[in-house]
Amino acid sequence: MTIPDLVIAHGTVVNSRQSTGPARQAAHVVIDGGRITHLIDAAEPVPAASRIVDAAGKLVIPGGVDGHCHVAQVTGRFRTLDDYRTTSTAALWGGTTTIIDFGIPRDAQESPLDAALNKKRLAAESRCDVALHGSVVSWDETVPSQLEQLAALGVRSVKMYTTNRGSTMADGDTILKVMREMVRLDGLTYIHAEHDPIIADCTEQHAADGRIGIEHLHSTRPELAEEISVKETLAMAEYTGAPVYFVHQSTPGAVDLVTEARERGQEAYSETCPHYLTLDDTVYGSKFPEWYACCPPMRSAETVAALKERLAAGAIHTVSSDHSCYDLLQKRERTDDVRFMPHGLPGVETRMPVTFTAMAPHSTIEDFVEVFSAGPARINGVPGKGAIAVGFDADLVIFDPAEVREVDGGVLHMGTDFSPFEGKALSGWPAVVVSAGRVVVDDGGFHDPGPVGRFVARNGFAAHRDALSVRKSPSAPAPVSA
Numbered sequence: 001m002t003i004p005d006l007v008i009a010h011g012t013v014v015n016s017r018q019s020t021g022p023a024r025q026a027a028h029v030v031i032d033g034g035r036i037t038h039l040i041d042a043a044e045p046v047p048a049a050s051r052i053v054d055a056a057g058k059l060v061i062p063g064g065v066d067g068h069c070h071v072a073q074v075t076g077r078f079r080t081l082d083d084y085r086t087t088s089t090a091a092l093w094g095g096t097t098t099i100i101d102f103g104i105p106r107d108a109q110e111s112p113l114d115a116a117l118n119k120k121r122l123a124a125e126s127r128c129d130v131a132l133h134g135s136v137v138s139w140d141e142t143v144p145s146q147l148e149q150l151a152a153l154g155v156r157s158v159k160m161y162t163t164n165r166g167s168t169m170a171d172g173d174t175i176l177k178v179m180r181e182m183v184r185l186d187g188l189t190y191i192h193a194e195h196d197p198i199i200a201d202c203t204e205q206h207a208a209d210g211r212i213g214i215e216h217l218h219s220t221r222p223e224l225a226e227e228i229s230v231k232e233t234l235a236m237a238e239y240t241g242a243p244v245y246f247v248h249q250s251t252p253g254a255v256d257l258v259t260e261a262r263e264r265g266q267e268a269y270s271e272t273c274p275h276y277l278t279l280d281d282t283v284y285g286s287k288f289p290e291w292y293a294c295c296p297p298m299r300s301a302e303t304v305a306a307l308k309e310r311l312a313a314g315a316i317h318t319v320s321s322d323h324s325c326y327d328l329l330q331k332r333e334r335t336d337d338v339r340f341m342p343h344g345l346p347g348v349e350t351r352m353p354v355t356f357t358a359m360a361p362h363s364t365i366e367d368f369v370e371v372f373s374a375g376p377a378r379i380n381g382v383p384g385k386g387a388i389a390v391g392f393d394a395d396l397v398i399f400d401p402a403e404v405r406e407v408d409g410g411v412l413h414m415g416t417d418f419s420p421f422e423g424k425a426l427s428g429w430p431a432v433v434v435s436a437g438r439v440v441v442d443d444g445g446f447h448d449p450g451p452v453g454r455f456v457a458r459n460g461f462a463a464h465r466d467a468l469s470v471r472k473s474p475s476a477p478a479p480v481s482a
Contacts, residue, residue, distance in 0.1 A: 004032035005437055009046045011055030011398060013039065014365045015062065016374035019387040023366055029060060031394040034437040039390060053432060053439065055398045061369050063097030063395030063435060065376040065385050068247055068271060068320035069348055071101045072122060076167065078342040082325040086415040087348055088127040088453055092440050093413050094349035095430035096321075097128050097395035098377070098385050098456065102159055104135040104168060112136050113146040116155050126453030128435055129393075131382055133190055134158045139174040144181050151185045154457020156381055157245070158182060159190035162229045163199055163295075175233070179242035186460030188380070189237065189244045193229035193254070194221060194296060203339060214289045214335045218281040218297040226296055227253040234261045234268060243267035243461050245379065248322050250276045250296040252306035259315050267461075269379055271318045272307060274354035275345060275420055280304045283420075290331040291420050294322070295343045311371070312362040317379060319355045319371045321347035327416045346414040350407060350421055352397070356428025365401070368428075381464035382456055398432035405429050413446075 008029040017023050026042035030049070038047075046052060071087045073080045082090075091099050101123070103116030110118075116134050123130040134150045136143060136158055147158065158178055160170040170178070175191075182189050203220045206212050211219070230246055234257060237244040249255055249270050261268040275294065280301040283292040292298055299307075310316055324344020334340040347354075352372065359368050377386025384393040404427050409419035433441035438449050459467070 002032070004030050004037060004047070004049045005051065006031040006394070006434070006439070007047055007049040007052045008055050008060055008396060008398065008434070009052055010042050011058055011060035013060045013388050014369055015387050015389070016370035017366045018370060018378070019374045019389070029388060029396065031434070031437045034394055036388060036390055036392050036394050039388070051439070053398070055432070058398050058400050058431065059365065060388065061397050062373040062386050062388050063397055063433070064095050064352055065098045065100070065373050065382060066091065066096045066321050066323070066348055066351060067100045067318055067376040067380050069099040069101050069323045070344065071119070073324055073344070074106050075342050078326065078330055080325040080344070081327055082415040084123050084126040084130070085451070086413070087323065087325065088130070089446065089448070090349040090413040090415070091128050092433050092435055093446060095352040095397040095399070095433055096348060097433070097435045098131065098382060099128060099348065100131045100133060100380060102133045102135055103155070104159070105137055111146060112143065113149055116150055116153070120153070120455055123453065123455055125451045127440070127449055127451065128453045129456050130453055131380065131456040131458050135168070136160055136174060136178050137168055137170055139177050143178070147178070147181045147185055147187070151187060156186070156458040156460055157188040157190050159192065159247070161192040162233065163192065163194040163196040165196055165200065169196060172236070176236050176240060179236060179240040183240060183242050186462050188461045189242050191233050191244060191246050192248070193226055193233055193246050195225040195229040198222065198225040198228070207339070212337050212339065214293055214338055214341065215284050217293060217338045218284055218299070220338060221295060221297050223251045223253065223299065223303065226251055227257065230254045230257045234258070234266065237268065238266055245269040245271065247271050247320070248273050248276070248296065249316070250299050250307070251303055252310050255307070255310045255315050269317045270315065271320050272311065272316050273320060273322045274347060274351055274358065277304065277308055277311065277319070277358040278354055279420065290328065290335050291418055292345070293331055293338070293341050293343050294345050308358060311359065314367070316371065318376045319351065320376065321351040323348035325414055325416050328418055345420050346416045346418070347420070349412050349414050350419060352430060353405070353426035353428040354421055356401070357426045360427065378464070378468060381459035381461055383459055383464070394434055394437040396434040397430045399428060399430050401427055403427060403429060
C-alpha cells in the first residue's frame, strides 16, 4: 500500500456552505500527489503518511484565492517594487495559495493579448498558483480575436476601467462591445467603477482651490461617482446579458445596486477589500496619510459600518486585496498632488487576518471561507480550488482563531516598507500553510518550494457554475470568534 505524502490530523475542517466539500467536520485530511485523496473522521486512527501535521484544536480551511492582485504593476512612470517571487511568497505567508493577476496594457502599443502573455511568462517565478485576468483599454477590429486567444489560454475575464482617462480608461462603446464578446466566449467582465467626468471635475475644482494634497484625497472622489458608474455599467450588462463583477466596492450604495440587479436576475457580483472594511477617511488627517493613497479612497466611518453590514448579510461575494506594492519613497514623491501619486496598497499578506477580524463579530467561519476562498474560486471559474474535498488541490490553511498578533509592517514579506494596518491587533493569522501538498509555512518559518507555482487555466463562467454542485450544511454554524 502506498504511503501518502501528508496527513493533516485532528483538525476541524471548515468549508463554505456553498462548497462541494463538507461544511464542517472533525477530520484527518489525507494528501498525496498534490491532491486531497481522503477525508477520514477524526475518531478513526490517523493513517500512516510521510509527514503528519497535528491540527488538534485548530481550524483547517481551503487556501485563500485572491481574485484581485497587481504584480509588477506599472502606473505612469511608477512601477511597483515586487515581482512574482516576492508577491507569491507574501501570499503564502498570508494563507493565500492562488492569486489572480491582471494583464493590463502598459501603453497604446501593447495589446491585451501581449500584456497577458507577458504576465504569464513572468509568473513562471511564482511560488503559488497564478491565474490571470485580461484587460481592454480601447476597441479595434483585432480585439475579438485577441479575446478568443485569451479564452483559449484560460484567461476568462477582462477588466475595464471607467476612469483614468488618458491611461487605462475604456469608453462606453468599448465596454459594451467587450461585454458582448465576453457573453460569446462565456467570460466574465470585471469593472473598476468610478464615474470619470465627476471625478475629473471634482479633482479640478479641488486643484483650483489648492486642496489637492493627499489629505484631501477622499474629497476628490465622492461616493456618488462610484455609485453612478455601477448603475450605468449594470445597465450595459443587462442590455448585453453579460455577467459582471465590480472590483473594490467601497460603499453600501454600490453593493445595493448589485443586489437589486441580482434580484432582477442579472449575474452581478460585488467585491470589497480589507481596507474598506476597517479604515475610514480620518486616516487622511493622520500623521502618515500617504499610507492610504488608493482609489476609491477610504470612506466615512458611517459608510464603513454599513459596508460591514452588507458583508455580514451576504451581499458582498468576495474580499480581495487589490494588492499594489509601492513603497513610501514613491508615495511621498507627490503627496502635494494626488493626481500624480501612485495609488494602491500592499495587502496580499494581510488579507486573511484583516478580513477575519472584520467579520468576527457577526459572521460565521463558513461565511469567511466563502469570501476568502470558495467564492473567488467559484465566480472566477478556478478549477480545483476553494474547497477541502476529495480530488481538489491540496491547498489548506491551519490556524487558531483565538490567536491575536499585531501587524508589524517591518516583518512582513511584500517587498515594501509599510502596511496600512500597522499596529492593528488581528486574529486569523495562518499557522501552517499547505500549497499543492507542500508545507510552505509552519512554526519553522517559510520553506521556499522554488518556482513551482502553476498557471491555472480557468473555466468558462457559466460552464464552471453549472458544473459545480451546491452542498448545504445540515449543521448549525458557529461564530467566527468561537
